[in-house]
Every structure is written in structure tokens, then in C-alpha cells.
Amino acid sequence: MKNIYFLIILLCTVTSCNNDDDVNNDATNEAQCNYQGFSYLDNANNDQTVIPESELNTQYFPNASNGPYGEPGIEIASYTSSPSLFFTTNVIELNETGTGRLTLDGGDEIIVNVICQRAGTAFGDEVRLDVTYGGVEVEFCVIIDEVL
Secondary structure, rough: OOOHHHHHHHHHEOOOOOOOOOOOEEEEEEEOOOOEEEEEEEEEOEEEEEHHHHHHHHEEOOOOOOHHOOOEEEEEEOOOOOEEEEEEEOOOOOOOOOEEEEOOOOOOEEEEEEEEEOOOOOOOOOEEEEEEEEOOEEEEEEOOOEEE
């Protein structure tokens, strides 16, 4: 639990609240990933990667029977890096908004807001999800590793 709060406080101190990929922070979100992994935009408008895509495993569940919460969705996990991470969401359609669940370092599950900026459904597709929690915005830009 302390690790989650530490990470959130750390991100709050080094990030701007808007990582919309432009110098003035006033653009709409872009669908293209210029980097890959779990990242944020710092106060100098530089992408900072917390966990690189190579350390994330992304699974897409197209069917309700085996997806998160009984619906089609995405699970993103990393157990090999620090912090460890587990994220699930049913926000999988382009421009869809909703919620997801994020767990860092085995701590408590946090309900976060999610916007799908780039959708994918096949092995190798790129997916971009903007995730916000308490004024902090981070991003998943990942490649689908498995379709289950």
C-alpha cells in the first residue's frame, strides 16, 4: 500500500496533469504511440517510461466468457520489473471511456478512469490507453501479446 501511494505522489510531483503530446498541453490525445510501455509526460514535456513494453504482457480477451469481469477486455501485467503491475479494463473501443483496475506492487486495487486512444484486437496490434487517477495521467502504449 505504501508503494502505491509513493508511486502516485512521485508521479504527481514530476508530471503535468495532461500528457497530450504537445508543448502547450492543449492538443487532443493522439492515437499514435511514439514510445511503448507504461509512461507519463514530465514537466519538461518528455516521455518518461516507468515500465518498458518489453516487460509488459498484454492479453486481449475478445469473448465475454473469458474476459475480465465477464466482458471482452484487456489485461496488462508485469511481474518482472519494479514496480510490479496488474491492470484490467473493458475499455477497448476507440474513444471509449470507462474504468479499469490497477494494482501496483501487490498493493490494493485502485479503480482508475480509462480512455481508449488506439484500439487493437489482434496479436501484434498496438493499443493506447490513457489512465487517470486523482489528477495524475499515465499511459499504456502496448502491443497485444496474446489473444485468448
